[in-house]
Amino acid sequence: MMDAREGRRVAGQRAEGVAARYLQSRGVRILKRNVHSRGGELDLIGMDQEVLVFFEVRYRGSGSLTGGAESIGYHKQQRLLKAAAFYLHRHSLWNHPSRIDVVAIAPGITSQYRVQWIKDAIQASP
Template identity: 30%
Template sequence: MDDKQLATQASGQAGERLAREFLEQQGLTFVQQNIKYKFGELDLIMKQGEEWIFVEVKYRSSGRYGGAINALGNKQIQRLKRAAEHFIQLNHIDAICRFDLIAIDDDQINWLQNAF
């Protein structure tokens, strides 16, 4: 891995940490993070009461190129849905689920509930 990849990975981990702390401050309960399957990855899994929340975290150090809130494409959304479906099946979850987006530009956090 080169220096740029390491820096990107470190900033992504920092973004996930900020997102988790923010969501916990909003009353959500942490379940798991960085669940990886060959067809997709789940950044954060949280719960709010009985509802399961699959959270995609997008972190950008600047607002250039549309910022973090515009960094999620249709192909990625499909991979996230597939990974969440797999997680739900593996864990025998029978509950309401939703997908949220945490978009972080510098230290500005935007929380989009039911993002897709």
């Protein structure tokens, strides 16, 4: 039997698969999944035309009080920025155009999932 943590992990993997298929159907080339570093975890990394994109995938069930995008607080945003910066530094990609997008997934009404892709959702403060 699965405990709550294992259930969340499996649901997260399923949501990342849904997000990857959705993004690929819209022309994104997925390069990596679940990249861990000192900065944190990046769910998906892909190329949207010539832009390197770090994707945060959020799934919320039908009983959730907040949507996936709204569930990303200040501290999570800072961890994503740090993880993306670390990745860019490690791969010498500082001059490459990049952004952080959010893919919010929820149960759908007319289809199995409702997917919302928010481009440039998280930005570093100037």
